[in-house]
Amino acid sequence: xxxLKESGPVLVQASETLSLTCTVSGFSLTNYGVIWVRQPPxxxxxxxxxxxxxxxxxxxxxxxxxxxxxxxxxxxxxxxKMNSLQTDDTAIYYCTRHTLDxxxxxASVTVSS
Amino acid sequence: xxxxxxxPPSLSVAIGQSVSISCKSSQSLVASxxxxxxxxxxxxxxxxxxRLIYQVSKLDSGVPDRFSGSGSEKDFTLKISRVEAEDLxxxxxxxxxxxxxxxGSGTKLEIK
Numbered sequence: 001x002x003x004l005k006e007s008g009p010v011l012v013q014a015s016e017t018l019s020l021t022c023t024v025s026g027f028s029l030t031n032y033g034v035i036w037v038r039q040p041p042x043x044x045x046x047x048x049x050x051x052x053x054x055x056x057x058x059x060x061x062x063x064x065x066x067x068x069x070x071x072x073x074x075x076x077x078x079x080x081k082m083n084s085l086q087t088d089d090t091a092i093y094y095c096t097r098h099t100l101d102x103x104x105x106x107a108s109v110t111v112s113s
Numbered sequence: 114x115x116x117x118x119x120x121p122p123s124l125s126v127a128i129g130q131s132v133s134i135s136c137k138s139s140q141s142l143v144a145s146x147x148x149x150x151x152x153x154x155x156x157x158x159x160x161x162x163x164r165l166i167y168q169v170s171k172l173d174s175g176v177p178d179r180f181s182g183s184g185s186e187k188d189f190t191l192k193i194s195r196v197e198a199e200d201l202x203x204x205x206x207x208x209x210x211x212x213x214x215x216x217g218s219g220t221k222l223e224i225k
Contacts (some may be wrong), residue, residue: 047214103161
């Protein structure tokens with residue numbers, strides 16, 4: 001069945017870089033894009049960016065200068081990197097198939113000052 | 114960016130009652146392929162979001178037919194008939210027509 005799973009550090013220091021991995025199964029990254037969404041504690045959902053099935057990317061303009069999304073199709077993995085972290089980047093980070101019909105469990109990330 | 118205005122922010126409803134949630138977009142959500150990419154998601158407490166409805170009115174597999182979506186262009190509604198306890202959580206609309214994808218602010222459904 002289709003599954004996505006986020007992994008990465010739970011705690012990151014301010015000004016450092018966040019690196020998260022989304023490992024997918026049950027589908028190919030050459031057939032589906034993957035979206036990253038985040039949710040600060042007690043708040044709503046924010047679309048961060050997408051890597052399309054052809055490998056092209058689009059980013060939320062508010063994050064574009066700090067964010068990059070890449071992938072390794074042979075490992076069925078999508079990578080998120082975001083630099084210059086601040087405390088308001090504390091959130092649960094989700095990856096989802098671009099069709100939005102399958103979501104990961106989320107990775108909780110706390111940015112410490 | 115397309116702004117999704119979702120109302121009400123919260124609802125408290127008794128089991129068996131019906132509720133409606135509104136979502137209005139700042140631009141038409143009709144895409145160049147003539148489809149309208151308006152989704153409804155439910156985030157149950159402590160869980161990841163789950164898509165319930167896509168393209169305005171199409172129910173995802175396993176979603177009870179108590180849920181229905183309607184609307185067009187810029188004005189959309191999610192209706193839940195005969196609310197059950199398992200329906201509690203936060204409902205979000207999400208437009209997928211324009212980049213960046215944008216979410217409504219959410220409607221928290223509580224059971225009386």
